[in-house]
Amino acid sequence: MSGSTINAKIRTSGHRPWIREHAVSFAFLAPAAIWLLFIVIYPTIDTVRLSLFNESATKFLGLTNYKTVFSTDTILTAFRNNVIWVLIFPFFVTTIGLIFAVLTERIRWATAFKALIVMPIVFSTTASALVWATMLDNSPQIGAVNAAVLTVSDWFNPPGAYPVSATAGQTVANLVGSNAHAEKNSSIVSNSSARAGGMIDIGLEDVSPTTLALLKAQDAVKPQPMSGAITGVVWRAFSPSDPTNKTDILPAELGLPILRLSLVNPQGVSVATTTTTTSGQYKFSNVGTGSYFVELVGSNFSSGFTGISWLGGSSLTPVSGLGQTAQALLSVPLADMAMIITYLWIWAGFAMVLIGAGLASLNREVLEAARIDGAKEWQVFRRVTVPMLAPVLAVVFVTMIINVLKVFDIVLNMASGSSINATPTLAVEIYNDGFTGGVHSGVSSAIAVILFLLVLPAMIMNLKRIKGV
Amino acid sequence: MLASFSVVGVNSAASASSSTKIGGSVSVWNEFSGAEATGFATALKPFEKETGVKVTVRNIGSSGPTLIEAAVAGGKPPNIAAVPTPGSFDLLAAGKRLTPLKPILGSEVKNFSAGWSAAASYKGTLYGLWLDSSSKNTVFYNPAVFKAAGITSTPTTFEQMLSDASTIAQAGYTPISYCSGTAGAGWSATDLFQNLFVKANGAAAYNNLVSGKLSWTSSDVTQAFADYSSLLGTNGANVGGISNALGTDQLWPTCVNNVFPTAGAPTAAMVIEASFVEQTTPANYVGSDASSCTLTQTNPCYDYFPFPASSGSKYVKDDQSSGDVAMLLKSTKASRALIKYMGSKQFATLWEEAPGGTITPNLSVPASALKNPVTASIVKNLNSATATVFSMDDEYGGTLEPQMWSNMLAWVGGTDTTAQFESTMQSETKAYLAANG
Numbered sequence: 091m092s093g094s095t096i097n098a099k100i101r102t103s104g105h106r107p108w109i110r111e112h113a114v115s116f117a118f119l120a121p122a123a124i125w126l127l128f129i130v131i132y133p134t135i136d137t138v139r140l141s142l143f144n145e146s147a148t149k150f151l152g153l154t155n156y157k158t159v160f161s162t163d164t165i166l167t168a169f170r171n172n173v174i175w176v177l178i179f180p181f182f183v184t185t186i187g188l189i190f191a192v193l194t195e196r197i198r199w200a201t202a203f204k205a206l207i208v209m210p211i212v213f214s215t216t217a218s219a220l221v222w223a224t225m226l227d228n229s230p231q232i233g234a235v236n237a238a239v240l241t242v243s244d245w246f247n248p249p250g251a252y253p254v255s256a257t258a259g260q261t262v263a264n265l266v267g268s269n270a271h272a273e274k275n276s277s278i279v280s281n282s283s284a285r286a287g288g289m290i291d292i293g294l295e296d297v298s299p300t301t302l303a304l305l306k307a308q309d310a311v312k313p314q315p316m317s318g319a320i321t322g323v324v325w326r327a328f329s330p331s332d333p334t335n336k337t338d339i340l341p342a343e344l345g346l347p348i349l350r351l352s353l354v355n356p357q358g359v360s361v362a363t364t365t366t367t368t369s370g371q372y373k374f375s376n377v378g379t380g381s382y383f384v385e386l387v388g389s390n391f392s393s394g395f396t397g398i399s400w401l402g403g404s405s406l407t408p409v410s411g412l413g414q415t416a417q418a419l420l421s422v423p424l425a426d427m428a429m430i431i432t433y434l435w436i437w438a439g440f441a442m443v444l445i446g447a448g449l450a451s452l453n454r455e456v457l458e459a460a461r462i463d464g465a466k467e468w469q470v471f472r473r474v475t476v477p478m479l480a481p482v483l484a485v486v487f488v489t490m491i492i493n494v495l496k497v498f499d500i501v502l503n504m505a506s507g508s509s510i511n512a513t514p515t516l517a518v519e520i521y522n523d524g525f526t527g528g529v530h531s532g533v534s535s536a537i538a539v540i541l542f543l544l545v546l547p548a549m550i551m552n553l554k555r556i557k558g559v
Numbered sequence: 560m561l562a563s564f565s566v567v568g569v570n571s572a573a574s575a576s577s578s579t580k581i582g583g584s585v586s587v588w589n590e591f592s593g594a595e596a597t598g599f600a601t602a603l604k605p606f607e608k609e610t611g612v613k614v615t616v617r618n619i620g621s622s623g624p625t626l627i628e629a630a631v632a633g634g635k636p637p638n639i640a641a642v643p644t645p646g647s648f649d650l651l652a653a654g655k656r657l658t659p660l661k662p663i664l665g666s667e668v669k670n671f672s673a674g675w676s677a678a679a680s681y682k683g684t685l686y687g688l689w690l691d692s693s694s695k696n697t698v699f700y701n702p703a704v705f706k707a708a709g710i711t712s713t714p715t716t717f718e719q720m721l722s723d724a725s726t727i728a729q730a731g732y733t734p735i736s737y738c739s740g741t742a743g744a745g746w747s748a749t750d751l752f753q754n755l756f757v758k759a760n761g762a763a764a765y766n767n768l769v770s771g772k773l774s775w776t777s778s779d780v781t782q783a784f785a786d787y788s789s790l791l792g793t794n795g796a797n798v799g800g801i802s803n804a805l806g807t808d809q810l811w812p813t814c815v816n817n818v819f820p821t822a823g824a825p826t827a828a829m830v831i832e833a834s835f836v837e838q839t840t841p842a843n844y845v846g847s848d849a850s851s852c853t854l855t856q857t858n859p860c861y862d863y864f865p866f867p868a869s870s871g872s873k874y875v876k877d878d879q880s881s882g883d884v885a886m887l888l889k890s891t892k893a894s895r896a897l898i899k900y901m902g903s904k905q906f907a908t909l910w911e912e913a914p915g916g917t918i919t920p921n922l923s924v925p926a927s928a929l930k931n932p933v934t935a936s937i938v939k940n941l942n943s944a945t946a947t948v949f950s951m952d953d954e955y956g957g958t959l960e961p962q963m964w965s966n967m968l969a970w971v972g973g974t975d976t977t978a979q980f981e982s983t984m985q986s987e988t989k990a991y992l993a994a995n996g
Binding site: 144145146164228255256257258259260261264267295296297298299300301302303326328329330331332333399402403506510511522525 | 625632706707708709710726728729730731732733792793794795796797798799800801802803805824826854961965968969972974994
């Protein structure tokens with residue numbers, strides 16, 4: 091199309107040669123063109139050349155590096171991650187941008203709201219990544235997101251006084267010191283039974299001294315037997331002076347406070363409950379006939395909510411029963427999702443501004459006409475606004491495809507130790523292969539060339555779109 | 560050809576030492592930052608003053624080997640470069656890019672033990688000079704926690720260490736604070752495997768594993784992984800759970816703070832790391848008497864014990880270390896004089912004494928000169944090792960280093976079994992050695 095315009099111009103300008111007519115334009119363009127030649131064209135061509143050579147660029151290898159790219163697990167993982175990013179991110183950023191753009195037209199303080207939404211673009215991506223990595227930290231004590239989840243979770247599933255966490259490699263069985271055993275329901279039950287007037291003592295170990303300091307635990311004291319009652323002490327059966335002695339209550343061994351206890355009959359039915367004192371003592375009064383066991387109920391050891399590992403190694407696997415490689419390629423790391431959400435936070439404002447500009451230039455009369463014809467607001471939005479905005483939406487969508495195909499800094503800075511191998515995108519893989527731990531330019535360049543080819547259609551589409559707008 | 564080189568070298572070295580004002584400048588590339596960099600600069604000052612040579616130091620960050628290899632390939636290397644990676648040292652030596660140092664160093668050669676000199680040599684020729692060193696044969700522990708767990712003496716065998724770990728767990732502390740390293744780099748996980756392997760099989764077998772003469776699928780490797788598993792404990796109980804150990808909470812230096820907190824009580828007892836743990840701990844050393852150490856003191860006590868070998872192992876004193884080796888890439892009168900100076904007692908003493916100083920393998924500095932008794936003890940151990948090996952990941956330049964890290968993390972995290980790790984490592988090592996000779 092542009093070619094035919096130029097031809098038309100040459101024809102109308104008559105005898106003067108085309109090149110001389112544009113000499114001034116060329117003179118002005120030349121510095122920029124030469125500059126581009128050095129910083130864009132030359133590196134591009136050289137990257138293609140390097141992708142065909144060995145590591146030190148001394149031996150021609152043909153397409154070997156490309157074969158390596160498609161047969162290396164880590165690089166295939168990077169392809170998968172790029173696909174995940176492209177499938178999810180552009181759609182959501184455009185949708186969210188559209189919602190914000192439409193809503194900001196209708197609210198007070200729209201400018202302030204817009205400024206807030208746009209602000210993340212101003213921040214360095216690395217800074218944003220680090221802030222979000224902290225917000226998404228495993229530990230509710232550090233990560234704001236897990237802290238919020240914890241607040242809600244504590245209403246339904248409060249932690250016990252002596253939490254035992256599987257993620258910390260602990261089981262309730264670890265706690266048993268003497269005269270007890272762990273049950274399947276995470277409770278601990280005494281080995282010995284007693285009748286009214288008898289005593290049952292239970293020793294526990296693996297109890298954190300920090301926990302006991304918080305609970306103001308005092309030295310364990312064995313209570314006196316009482317007629318009609320079952321009494322005893324639950325204590326921390328660990329003494330530095332005699333670490334292997336679990337059965338005797340040694341000096342300075344602490345009682346375990348606020349443990350919830352149940353008195354259970356031999357059939358396993360709970361008949362009474364009580365709580366230990368600061369020195370670990372308990373008393374079940376008015377015990378009936380028969381023998382009973384003492385149970386430390388499971389809720390004492392519930393760890394409650396210990397935090398979701400947003401940036402950890404877990405993944406959402408949509409299918410099962412596949413081969414290992416297929417399984418790996420089809421799973422979606424949770425950390426990818428966390429990064430995508432961070433990236434949405436950064437780019438939603440940009441999408442909003444572009445779409446907002448499109449919205450402002452819409453012909454309002456069409457919208458008014460639709461309303462007068464009786465269309466509801468949703469119908470106006472769905473049938474009129476969105477179709478009329480389609481060219482702008484397409485530009486945002488395609489720009490974001492390009493943007494996420496080369497996503498790099500957010501992934502590099504947010505991946506944790508356990509997700510570092512699951513989350514790299516192609517751009518990160520280029521860096522890992524080419525710039526960490528030695529020069530490995532061949533494979534790295536090959537990935538770069540492939541990435542370029544992937545971005546190319548989106549770029550062409552975008553250039554055409556921009557012309558069309 | 561090398562012989563003729565040395566003759567020329569002797570003459571020039573002699574003339575360098577006889578004239579005092581040499582002038583000119585020398586470029587030095589290294590990876591020192593923070594206190595290391597200041598200490599290094601302090602130690603260079605007398606040389607600059609005496610010879611009139613201006614030393615320009617450039618910090619090339621952790622991608623040093625890449626930059627140096629690229630600069631050498633591009634024909635514009637610095638005069639002197641120091642790297643912590645024996646792997647890239649070997650690559651450069653094999654490529655005949657380095658100047659032999661024996662004739663240049665002259666009498667300073669005697670300042671280094673045979674083990675360290677061998678580690679700075681390629682095919683029998685000395686090409687490198689160790690500027691600093693760090694023992695990876697160290698387990699740092701909090702004496703107050705050991706006391707609270709009733710442990711009165713540090714373990715001398717691996718078995719003893721495991722049983723101590725279970726006692727510490729019974730006392731309610733995490734036995735080992737596991738460092739997964741900075742953001743996913745698995746060097747820490749790798750170091751631990753290497754300690755286990757070298758202590759069980761010796762330096763010779765270790766170097767065979769590095770050079771591909773011993774297969775990764777051998778039973779010795781499998782046994783080292785079995786030991787690694789028992790050290791981690793069931794479900795990672797000894798390290799506070801596998802997922803916690805690999806999580807962001809356990810990044811350097813938080814993993815050190817769990818044992819040596821600046822505020823609050825410690826939650827863990829030991830941290831297995833290189834001697835640079837000391838740089839992150841403002842702790843007090845208490846010598847052999849831990850009785851005055853408390854769990855709540857602001858500057859916690861710290862001490863170390865050498866990484867123990869299994870009882871009956873013949874390689875108790877085969878140690879894993881690391882260090883920065885200086886190489887002469889562009890030989891000039893000034894750069895020859897500088898590298899000779901860097902091998903001297905004066906340089907080593909000044910750097911060791913500088914604030915946040917380093918540990919030097921230079922034997923002319925007596926360990927007793929060190930003010931910190933822990934450091935002195937580490938130096939003593941470092942120099943009394945029967946054999947010194949280097950971290951495998953450092954021995955491997957190029958892509959194998961990050962590959963080994965991610966393989967190791969996948970194994971620790973339970974994604975890969977020992978057999979999977981071994982076969983992956985074997986094929987990757989084979990490919991790496993084929994590509995790099």
